[in-house]
Amino acid sequence: MATPTYIKLAEVTASSGNTLIEFSSLPTTYRDLVLVGNYFNSSGGVVSARWNGATTSQRRIRMFARDGNSPYTDQAADANIGEYAAGDLRNQIVVHWMDYRATDKYKVAIVRHAGLNRAFMYANHWESTSAVTSVGLTFNRGLVAGSTFALYGIE
Amino acid sequence: MSSILLGILNAQAAGGATAGGAYDLLETQTLDTATSIVSFSDLDTYSGYEHLQVRMVARSDRPDPNTQDYFVTTFDNDTNYGTNYTASRLQANAASTSSFTAGSTGTIYFESVPGADFGQENTYAGVIMDILDFNNTNKFTSIMAYGGFNSAVDRRIAIIGGTYLVASIPTSLELRCGSDNWSIGSKFALYGRSGA
Numbered sequence: 340m341a342t343p344t345y346i347k348l349a350e351v352t353a354s355s356g357n358t359l360i361e362f363s364s365l366p367t368t369y370r371d372l373v374l375v376g377n378y379f380n381s382s383g384g385v386v387s388a389r390w391n392g393a394t395t396s397q398r399r400i401r402m403f404a405r406d407g408n409s410p411y412t413d414q415a416a417d418a419n420i421g422e423y424a425a426g427d428l429r430n431q432i433v434v435h436w437m438d439y440r441a442t443d444k445y446k447v448a449i450v451r452h453a454g455l456n457r458a459f460m461y462a463n464h465w466e467s468t469s470a471v472t473s474v475g476l477t478f479n480r481g482l483v484a485g486s487t488f489a490l491y492g493i494e
Numbered sequence: 495m496s497s498i499l500l501g502i503l504n505a506q507a508a509g510g511a512t513a514g515g516a517y518d519l520l521e522t523q524t525l526d527t528a529t530s531i532v533s534f535s536d537l538d539t540y541s542g543y544e545h546l547q548v549r550m551v552a553r554s555d556r557p558d559p560n561t562q563d564y565f566v567t568t569f570d571n572d573t574n575y576g577t578n579y580t581a582s583r584l585q586a587n588a589a590s591t592s593s594f595t596a597g598s599t600g601t602i603y604f605e606s607v608p609g610a611d612f613g614q615e616n617t618y619a620g621v622i623m624d625i626l627d628f629n630n631t632n633k634f635t636s637i638m639a640y641g642g643f644n645s646a647v648d649r650r651i652a653i654i655g656g657t658y659l660v661a662s663i664p665t666s667l668e669l670r671c672g673s674d675n676w677s678i679g680s681k682f683a684l685y686g687r688s689g690a
Contacts (some may be wrong), residue, residue, distance in 0.1 A: 343515035371549060400649040402586035412586030414649050437620040438551040443679050447620040447639050462642030462651045468616060494519045
């Protein structure tokens with residue numbers, strides 16, 4: 340039997356200078372979460388994933404393209420899931436936090452991120468078998484007011 | 495800082511679910527036995543949807559150190575790879591990016607699934623696959639999938655597009671683990687999406 344899903348759980352509009360967007364007390368109803376962000380910054384920087392309030396014990400691989408450069412790939416044991424440029428053009432990020440309540444596997448997030456003259460795709464792992472109770476994004480440069488983030492739940 | 499507590503908001507969202515229908519959970523499979531092929535075999539009962547989506551968190555039990563595995567997507571158990579499928583993919587392994595076009599001899603091939611153990615314990619790939627316009631006999635059924643994984647010993651990421659070159663409505667979808675079996679604990683879910 341079909342079950343309606345992909346339910347909007349929350350939406351937040353950032354204030355000027357916010358560096359953390361976090362959704363906590365996550366429901367136990369869903370299997371995956373999808374975070375959709377539309378944001379801009381006055382300075383360029385990096386956005387990182389937070390699992391249960393932490394940016395540690397993570398690994399990521401990415402491939403990306405920048406205007407005028409060949410496609411590139413790298414990996415690191417960090418929480419980087421996107422890089423943004425300064426300016427009025429917004430950045431878009433979609434994070435699929437998958438099987439977030441599972442306790443038999445490390446957690447994986449698949450990320451698409453696009454902004455001024457650049458496009459990224461990431462596979463991020465949080466090396467923990469703990470159930471996830473909060474997810475979030477941190478920005479090393481403050482957000483401009485009006486940036487929006489929404490979280491959806493998928494059964 | 496913006497920190498959002500979801501306890502109350504989720505209660506509000508539950509009301510919205512009854513008015514939904516644009517994106518429905520249809521089937522789930524969580525493996526308690528390793529298997530080489532995961533199938534969704536009732537696609538013909540989902541004619542009310544325009545598109546389907548598969549979301550998977552999966553790994554292979556390929557017993558090979560430092561090596562990833564792959565999977566192949568088929569429809570209607572049709573393994574006539576020589577003529578009935580075409581695909582292109584862009585993938586990376588952190589050292590280099592590469593792209594492939596399978597052309598008329600192709601398979602819909604996704605090479606970003608971790609093998610078993612050897613430092614990859616507990617690591618599963620996340621993959622999201624859209625199956626587009628599968629109910630339309632005027633178009634070939636096409637898919638787009640993206641995902642990957644990163645363990646302590648290996649890492650892959652990929653995005654692929656593929657087409658089933660048969661102008662019929664497929665009644666089944668198979669996800670064929672490349673070298674060995676899908677591991678116990680792998681999860682696969684099928685969703686239906688209404689048209690725009």
